[in-house]
Amino acid sequence: METEIVTHNDEEQKRRNLDEKEKDINDWLPISKSRNAKWWYSAFHNVTAVVGAGVLGFPYAMSELGWGPGVVILVLSWVCTLYTSWQMIEMHEPEPGKGKRLDRYHELGQHVFGEKWGLRIVVPQQLMVEVGLGIVYMITGGKSLKRAYEILCIDCKPIKTTYFIMMFSSVHYVLSHLPSFNSISGVSFAAALMSLSYSVVAWGASIHRGVVPNVSYGGRSSTTAGNVFGFFGALGDIAFGYAGHSVILEIQATLPSTPEQPSKKAMWRGTWVAYLIVAACYFPIAILGYRSFGNSVEDNILMSLEQPRWLIAAANIFVVVHVLGSYQVFSVPVFDMTESFMVKKLKFKPTWYLRFISRNIYVAFTMIVGISFPFFGGLLSFFGGFFFAPTTYFLPCIMWLVLHKPKRFSWSWICNWFCILFGLALMLLAPIGGLRQIILDFKTYKFFS
Template sequence: MVSDSPPPQPKGVPANDEWKEDNDSSGPPREAKWWYSTFHTVTAMVGAGVLSLPYAMAYLGWGPGTLVMVLSWCVTLNTMWQMIELHECVPGVRFDRYYDLGRHAFGERLGPWIVLPQQLIVQVGCDIVYMVTGGKCLKKFMELACTNCTPIRQSYWICTFGAIHFFLSQLPNFNSVSAVSFAAAIMSLSYSTIAWAGSLSRGRIPNVSYAYKKTSAADSMFRIFNALGQISFAYAGHAVVLEIQATIPSTPEKPSKVPMWKGALGSYFVNAICYFPVALVGYWAFGNEVDDNVLVTLEKPSWLIAAANLMVVIHVIGSYQVYAMPVFDMLETTAVKRLNLSPGLALRLVLRSAFVAFTLLVGVTFPFFGDLLGFFGGFGFAPTAYFLPSIIWLKIKKPKRCSISWCINWACIVIGVFIMVASTIGGVRNILADSSTYQFYS
């Protein structure tokens, strides 16, 4: 049950019921249709993390692995609905950014410090992982497509992938990357289908084992923790959902939450038909011998796997931009307001190129796909997707204690905090362990 009293007006916002003009030059362009939200959210959510789900299942097992995946799907769908509802929870105001909503919920001073670091971890972390993913899949594609070619270092392929983004990062806003995002969404559905259909067609490997991987007790525990983070990484769209909704026009008669929720349901349907078949069929086919990227384990037919790797490259090109756009906006706004720099092409070129260079450097230095998924999945994605929306909902809507809404939100908070702590510890430990035997920039 929700309190009948109106929510407090955010500081600095006029107390009236007049809606801002949708195409106010100070805000984002509001011209998107509901299907824009579908493929933007699909691009943001159904990423390369889907390819590691069978690997996560190998550490969790059939029962716990399936339970965690179903629970994650339900919890994050609920929290996404909450964020969509909260986008216009104050009459006449649209919270176009996650930290704007956080500032309203927790106050002008505390709000940005609670929300902004977590959102940046998700956005920057995703772009680092996508740098690694894009480079690795480019390398795999070339190895399969040209068997007689001279092998090239993995770090060079990551740099090649990164070079693409020095150009694409100059596109001005979300609407300008719609075509790239649409192509990325199609690619994610395509390579996910290839992953599970190829595994099903190949059948189970000889002597397949579904027993837990044989490692030391300590290593096994940390790998299980990391697997939780890999699953939470797969539910990543919340970090940019408000920015996506901000591109949809809204009036009192037709609020943006209606088309945005329609788009979110569409994206979660695509999410389900990608995630569950890949995770369950991939684990069924390879058991605990599956790699942290199921396409690596699935080597034949070579032409199909080469095509799937190329699809992953196209997809993460779009995903990188979807996560980078809010960061670009924040960097440029800060530079203009705090440093009094002039907005324009020169500022965009310098700041955006610097961001691409940073994510490229980190990706080349630490190209541990599965470990990065676990670390960022726990440290950033669990808060923004699992429990921070629930905390904000309790803070703003104030449901009655022990009501269904109150109980569901507290359950989401407990589950999310556990995943965050466990998978962050597991991810850090595994990165350190794998770094000790890795030859950097090889």
């Protein structure tokens, strides 16, 4: 009898030790380290995550889609992604205020699909979104720096895009060592302000520029095949503009939660405010930029705008500051996953130098890939369709249907299936156009130019 009691006590002690060790690791990981954020933190984190490089390509997407389909897809995307954001916020806590929280996208996947399949379904898609954004933001930051340099220094010696991307990446070798999601809140707030600023500059300068002479709103390509592929690629450009879902649960994890005030209340308030700001940025840029330049608009609207010079240069600097913050917002979940894997699976000790090495390797990787393949427009379309549509448009809906099982043909059932079909169409069609554009760009591209 005494032996059984001792054995039971030993097992209980081991369990306590494991729980303590797990708690220590969670307190070290960047997502779950701090839970004292306010609702407005979630607002500017969401603005930083959603309003990114993609908005600058919206006038170009409109030129591929045309007025009617362009406006419809813009509005549908805004409505669908707001709805799926709400679903993910609701699913963050299975029992609000009771302690169990699904702090990471893959944890929600495991809750719905099981331990193994949840990881297999969610992790590859989430990583492709976040790493893909890291690469695109390296390109965007470098090209915007170069554009500002060219505007402000007309007679200066030309400098390769490669060097500007390296300049941009050098800042991340510092910022990437901030320990937690909450610790980047200042960077994220500045980025959110900059996104609103350059959006206003972009559509304000479009109004100031007016409609260019001989503007055309017809197809960009002289062939039917070219216009069809362009239409497909534009769908990916739109999808790229709504990539914030891959970090929604991670943002919500930073908020406190009690039975009286569950985290979903604060998170939803912040998300709703963020989406109003998103609408104020996206719709005017897309419509006014397309109105000014028609089918001659560049795949980055700031590249089409030239006057007033100082303002366009400032807008490019705003873009640089914004993508600095966006890169960090999307990198924190990647750091969390890699550090969790190394500590929990590979049994590394949770130390500062583990972070130092792993995070520097990640920054270097995104920089090198960005330097090697700086195809802004094609990457938007390809990543937007193939990787972003699932995590944003239909994976949350599938999880909701599995968990809540709404009655067939109820409003919930209809809305979810509409978003699923819409997202599937984006995922299947957009990469075709994006891949074609990358191939066309690749024909005239020289490495490290």
